[in-house]
Amino acid sequence: MRYLRALFFTTFVSLMLASIVSFFPTVEMSSGDLGDHGQSVEPIWPEDKEGASSEPQDNRPVFQLEKPLTLSKDVIVPFFKQITVHYPYQNIQLDNESLFVVTKLQPEETLKQDYIYKDAIAIMSDVFVHTHNIEKLYLRVVREHELQPQLIVAVNSKRKDLTEEALQEVQSVGTMSENERESWIKANTDLVHGTGWRN
Structure with missing residues (x-):
């Protein structure tokens, strides 16, 4: 009898504690809550084996690279974080259909021209292949300077000027030779060298 009373009392206390704890506020954290420099970066949610999206149903902006997306200010940070470049981003601005x-390069950093071509092609590939709302891309590579940034190169490109063949070629930047990358940029973009290119 004493055993049954103890069991009943223990069960009663456990249920009471569970009821009290259920009223405490909860805080949900996801991998997207911690981004660089305090920016919130949303995770990319892959599709499961059956093809159904495993995206969380909380209406957060999430993009997938399997299909072209609408590039917006909500997804621009995670979109560019997944593009590997040699020279880091200094500024990114979206203005309707223009990007x-x-x-930038640091003041004493060695300029490697092929890195600039690689970066330009990598950015163009993701922008023109994986988005459908960007029509114009304006890329500037600058070197930090005491007075003002020094322009190294400007690369201007338009979606309408790129053929299907060019878009296929741009996705193979990793297999292109240095000369092929340079030739591709010169043939498919408006390329302007600044004073920093020669220094």
Whole structure:
């Protein structure tokens, strides 16, 4: 009898504690809550084996690279974080169908021209292949300077000027030779060298 009373009392206390704890506020954290420099970066949710999206149903902006997306201010940070570049981004601005991207070199950093071509092609590939609302891309590569940034190169490109063949070629930047990358940029973009290109 004493055993049954103890069991009943223990069960009663457990249920009471569970009821009290259920009223405490909860805080949900996801991998997207912690981004660089305090920016919230949404995770990319892959599709499961059956093809159904495993995207969380909380109406957060999430993009997938399997299909072209609408590039907006809500997804621009995670979109560019997944593009590997040699020279880091200094500024990215979206203005309707135009995208302005600035990458930078440090004052004493060695300029490697092929890195600039690689970066430009990598950015163009993702922008023109994986989005459908960007028509113009303006890329600027600058070097930080005491007075003002020094322009190294400007690369201007338009979706309408790129053929299907060019878009296929741009996705194989990793297999292109240095000369092929340079030739592709010169043939498919408006390329302007600044004073920093020669220094």
